[in-house]
Amino acid sequence: MANTPDYSWPPSSTRKIMGTGPKRLDGPVKSSGRAKYSSDLNLKDMLHGAYLTSPHAHARVTSIDTSAAEKAPGVQSVYVIVSNGTEVQWQGAEVAAVAALTEEQAREAVRLIKVEYEVLPHNVLDHELGKIDPAFTQKAGERMQGDPDKAFTEAEVVSDGIYGIPVVTHCCLEPHGQVIQWQGTGDASQIQVFPSTQNVTAYAGDLGQRLKVPVTNIRVKMDYIGGGFGSKFNPDAWAIVGANLSQKAGGRPVKLWLDRATEQMIAGNRPSIFAKVKVAGKKDGTITGWQGETWGSGGVAGLTMPNNIPYVFDIPNSRRNHTQVKVNGGPQRAWRAPGNQQASYISCSAIDDFAAKAGVDPMVVFAKAVPYAQQARRDTYLFQLQKAAELSEWKTLWHPRAQNGNGPVKRGLGIGIATWAGAGHASQCRTVINPDGSVRVEMCTQDLGTGTRTIITQVVAETLGLPMSQIKLLVGDSSLPPDGSSGGSTTVGGVSTSSRRSSVNALAKLLDAVAPDMGVPADQLEARDGLIRVKGTPGKSLTWAAACKKLGTTSISEMGVFTARGNDANGMTTAGVCGVQVADVSVDIETGVVKVNRYTAVQDCGLVINPWLAQSQVHGAIIMGIGTALYEERIMDQQTGKMLNPDMEFYKLAGIMDVGDIRVHMDIREENDKRGVIGLGEPPAVPICGAIGNAVANAIGMRVPYIPMTPEHVLNTLEGRA
Amino acid sequence: MSSQKDSERTGKPKRGFSRRGFIRGVGIGGGALGTGLLEQEALAAPPPAKVVGPGPVPITLNINGKPVNLKVEPRVTLCDALRNYLDITGAKRVCDRGTCGACTVMMAGKTVYSCTVLAIDAQGKNIETIESIGSPEKLHPVSAAFWNNDGQQCGYCTPGFVMACKGLLEENPHPTLDDLKKGLGGNLCRCGTYMGIKAAVMEAAKTMPAAGGKKNG
Numbered sequence: 001m002a003n004t005p006d007y008s009w010p011p012s013s014t015r016k017i018m019g020t021g022p023k024r025l026d027g028p029v030k031s032s033g034r035a036k037y038s039s040d041l042n043l044k045d046m047l048h049g050a051y052l053t054s055p056h057a058h059a060r061v062t063s064i065d066t067s068a069a070e071k072a073p074g075v076q077s078v079y080v081i082v083s084n085g086t087e088v089q090w091q092g093a094e095v096a097a098v099a100a101l102t103e104e105q106a107r108e109a110v111r112l113i114k115v116e117y118e119v120l121p122h123n124v125l126d127h128e129l130g131k132i133d134p135a136f137t138q139k140a141g142e143r144m145q146g147d148p149d150k151a152f153t154e155a156e157v158v159s160d161g162i163y164g165i166p167v168v169t170h171c172c173l174e175p176h177g178q179v180i181q182w183q184g185t186g187d188a189s190q191i192q193v194f195p196s197t198q199n200v201t202a203y204a205g206d207l208g209q210r211l212k213v214p215v216t217n218i219r220v221k222m223d224y225i226g227g228g229f230g231s232k233f234n235p236d237a238w239a240i241v242g243a244n245l246s247q248k249a250g251g252r253p254v255k256l257w258l259d260r261a262t263e264q265m266i267a268g269n270r271p272s273i274f275a276k277v278k279v280a281g282k283k284d285g286t287i288t289g290w291q292g293e294t295w296g297s298g299g300v301a302g303l304t305m306p307n308n309i310p311y312v313f314d315i316p317n318s319r320r321n322h323t324q325v326k327v328n329g330g331p332q333r334a335w336r337a338p339g340n341q342q343a344s345y346i347s348c349s350a351i352d353d354f355a356a357k358a359g360v361d362p363m364v365v366f367a368k369a370v371p372y373a374q375q376a377r378r379d380t381y382l383f384q385l386q387k388a389a390e391l392s393e394w395k396t397l398w399h400p401r402a403q404n405g406n407g408p409v410k411r412g413l414g415i416g417i418a419t420w421a422g423a424g425h426a427s428q429c430r431t432v433i434n435p436d437g438s439v440r441v442e443m444c445t446q447d448l449g450t451g452t453r454t455i456i457t458q459v460v461a462e463t464l465g466l467p468m469s470q471i472k473l474l475v476g477d478s479s480l481p482p483d484g485s486s487g488g489s490t491t492v493g494g495v496s497t498s499s500r501r502s503s504v505n506a507l508a509k510l511l512d513a514v515a516p517d518m519g520v521p522a523d524q525l526e527a528r529d530g531l532i533r534v535k536g537t538p539g540k541s542l543t544w545a546a547a548c549k550k551l552g553t554t555s556i557s558e559m560g561v562f563t564a565r566g567n568d569a570n571g572m573t574t575a576g577v578c579g580v581q582v583a584d585v586s587v588d589i590e591t592g593v594v595k596v597n598r599y600t601a602v603q604d605c606g607l608v609i610n611p612w613l614a615q616s617q618v619h620g621a622i623i624m625g626i627g628t629a630l631y632e633e634r635i636m637d638q639q640t641g642k643m644l645n646p647d648m649e650f651y652k653l654a655g656i657m658d659v660g661d662i663r664v665h666m667d668i669r670e671e672n673d674k675r676g677v678i679g680l681g682e683p684p685a686v687p688i689c690g691a692i693g694n695a696v697a698n699a700i701g702m703r704v705p706y707i708p709m710t711p712e713h714v715l716n717t718l719e720g721r722a
Numbered sequence: 723m724s725s726q727k728d729s730e731r732t733g734k735p736k737r738g739f740s741r742r743g744f745i746r747g748v749g750i751g752g753g754a755l756g757t758g759l760l761e762q763e764a765l766a767a768p769p770p771a772k773v774v775g776p777g778p779v780p781i782t783l784n785i786n787g788k789p790v791n792l793k794v795e796p797r798v799t800l801c802d803a804l805r806n807y808l809d810i811t812g813a814k815r816v817c818d819r820g821t822c823g824a825c826t827v828m829m830a831g832k833t834v835y836s837c838t839v840l841a842i843d844a845q846g847k848n849i850e851t852i853e854s855i856g857s858p859e860k861l862h863p864v865s866a867a868f869w870n871n872d873g874q875q876c877g878y879c880t881p882g883f884v885m886a887c888k889g890l891l892e893e894n895p896h897p898t899l900d901d902l903k904k905g906l907g908g909n910l911c912r913c914g915t916y917m918g919i920k921a922a923v924m925e926a927a928k929t930m931p932a933a934g935g936k937k938n939g
Binding site for chain 1: 880
């Protein structure tokens with residue numbers, strides 16, 4: 001090929017498959033219960049593993065005796081994770097594990113392991129700074145810009161408030177774990193592993209390094225994953241433990257998954273944050289100053305000072321202080337837009353309280369703050385505020401605080417906002433066109449249920465002018481071309497760009513092969529509707545099958561590479577979206593129960609490959625957000641250091657009756673299309689706590705400081721106990 | 723593991739008290755009492771029913787129309803028997819204590835959480851799992867409706883939802899939106915697919931043959 005091929009997306013007017021909404025390709029296998037998740041696998045000679053975990057929040061191991069467990073019926077191997085002197089820093093920390101013939105035997109055997117601990121002081125409090133032992137807190141500095149003291153002195157209106165958002169857990173329905181088999185030792189080792197991971201490609205490298213086994217001898221496979229949400233990137237301790245149990249048991253595969261309680265305690269959570277905020281401004285609703293003191297915790301490592309509060313709006317005069325709180329609880333992990341829900345909640349709440357104090361409609365106050373947003377986003381935010389107001393019937397339904405009806409059920413509306421990046425990650429794809437006309441696409445990505453399989457297939461089918469059913473796609477196997485991790489909403493931009501490039505390259509080879517027989521140069525040919533045809537002369541064509549036959553016995557195999565560095569995206573994928581959402585809730589002031597009536601989301605997006613699945617992403621993000629806004633909270637007991645709700649009865653997720661009517665406006669427009677593909681997993685998950693918190697405040701006329709908006713928190717506020 | 727160890731524990735639960743340890747000792751149903759903890763009641767009670775275990779016992783389950791023989795400890799749940807012993811993995815183990823519905827199967831014509839039914843207690847009842855109601859190539863109307871309405875993302879909750887939905891429609895072929903919210907309130911999804919699920923149930927109500935075979939074909 002003499003010239004660099006044109007990889008750019010086909011114009012929206014000519015697209016036949018991209019931009020339409022085919023159903024997800026893995027739908028039939030999932031909805032018939034036949035999808036085999038890694039946790040479903042039963043391999044030949046497989047053993048079952050079980051963990052012994054720490055009952056203490058903070059303790060030093062002084063002795064460990066596994067002799068009884070080793071002799072227990074069915075036990076094939078025992079692996080001790082800690083040693084004498086090891087400090088365990090949270091309840092649920094892994095101490096030892098057993099592999100046995102049955103799961104029941106493994107569970108019984110771990111109960112026979114005797115561990116003695118010297119219990120050490122712990123802290124699990126994060127919410128009232130004054131009540132926390134200073135040994136567990138650390139000042140993390142002050143940041144200032146402009147002249148906040150002057151701004152507050154000259155302010156016409158000053159509002160203040162306390163806001164808090166607790167630790168929530170990922171609570172993936174498929175827990176963390178894997179089926180793993182380690183045969184041989186050292187360089188002669190062979191490892192095969194079936195994990196539940198958001199990063200099949202990097203998993204092998206990470207595991208190899210930790211087990212000192214060449215990556216070439218490790219095969220990672222995963223067809224389906226039962227939820228990750230940011231908590232499932234690395235092999236983690238349990239893969240190392242599982243591998244060792246397998247090797248010690250003579251190389252038999254071991255199935256080791258966390259039980260629900262351990263999953264809730266150690267397998268990922270979103271850090272808490274609490275804040276005291278003062279906002280200064282003018283009577284017309286213009287904000288001029290911000291003063292915020294924050295604290296929070298993501299575990300024993302504390303929580304570094306967030307750099308995104310105030311969120312989105314860079315208020316010119318501000319002072320921020322932060323205190324890290326160390327908590328003896330399972331460590332934080334990335335949680336669907338890390339740091340953003342917390343920043344959005346605190347900032348949107350404070351802005352809403354300022355609006356109430358100034359007596360100005362919050363829609364107006366948010367709009368007046370838009371000049372503080374990034375230049376590139378300002379028009380979009382203004383458009384979105386207007387659109388969200390229209391779709392939520394803001395003008396009709398919104399009333400100032402304390403004017404929301406005389407009965408016990410009060411209705412209120414509130415605003416939340418979001419921003420996120422979402423450009424594609426580095427990605428490599430191979431497209432193979434065979435002489436029999438079949439097409440195989442290979443990429444070591446993973447489909448989290450976001451529709452990754454479907455959109456890759458759409459891109460390749462569009463490029464080759466074939467129906468989707470003719471494309472065979474392979475993902476989730478470390479023997480395929482290396483790809484990236486599904487995190488940060490980077491998957492769709494990465495895999496769509498590499499699969500477009502790969503299929504454009506493969507098609508160019510096919511056109512080269514058939515051009516002589518067609519009697520025109522290759523650049524005069526195009527692939528459309530299952531044909532290779534001469535541009536402008538549709539009658540002159542070859543069927544796809546006839547064209548591929550001309551390859552003789554040699555298949556075409558072409559890579560498409562996207563490095564995600566520099567400018568090689570060329571408009572195929574870019575970063576940067578924003579969003580505005582409005583919650584409409586009813587609050588019963590007698591029971592404290594909050595109900596979502598309607599939820600409106602206006603979502604900025606780039607080129608959307610599958611609007612149907614994109615909308616599902618937004619719905620899902622909002623529903624998950626409603627759960628965190630109304631129900632979810634990791635509850636810790638300071639007396640014992642234990643998590644009181646490591647289950648799904650008292651750690652409550654939203655159910656089908658809790659979500660109300662959700663209205664999504666995807667902002668699909670030609671000018672957005674030109675920005676290329678941008679990920680959507682995270683941005684719509686950001687504003688919900690802010691929007692619902694503000695709607696509750698609007699309904700009852702008082703700020704409920706703490707998420708989740710449970711009857712307890714609502715009634716405490718109404719009774720002045722908050 | 724052995725009965726000897728169990729008797730060692732009599733009167734003095736060592737490491738707390740596990741649900742499974744308790745269930746294991748209790749044996750079949752609620753009538754058979756075997757643990758030391760309940761010894762006094764046991765003495766006062768009528769002669770106990772047949773006590774089995776704690777080791778593996780042979781059982782026969784009637785699964786998807788076929789009798790299946792297996793040997794499991796009495797404490798093994800129906801969910802674990804299906805998944806670990808029979809490689810029938812459509813039902814998922816998620817909360818493992820009757821909250822989330824991911825393990826839903828039909829037993830004697832009713833939906834049950836298979837994590838809260840002992841395999842040994844499931845004998846003599848017809849057990850129907852998602853594997854018996856269609857295949858990816860020939861989807862059951864409820865499964866098809868979930869696909870058509872994008873009522874799934876990661877899909878881990880989906881088999882449980884499909885079975886719960888089927889159970890709901892067999893009892894109530896014409897559910898209102900409120901009926902379906904109540905009927906499926908015992909199943910949880912983490913990806914947030916409820917919008918698609920609501921639409922799926924409404925579609926399935928039209929396409930699924932009614933329990934009596936009367937309606938809608």
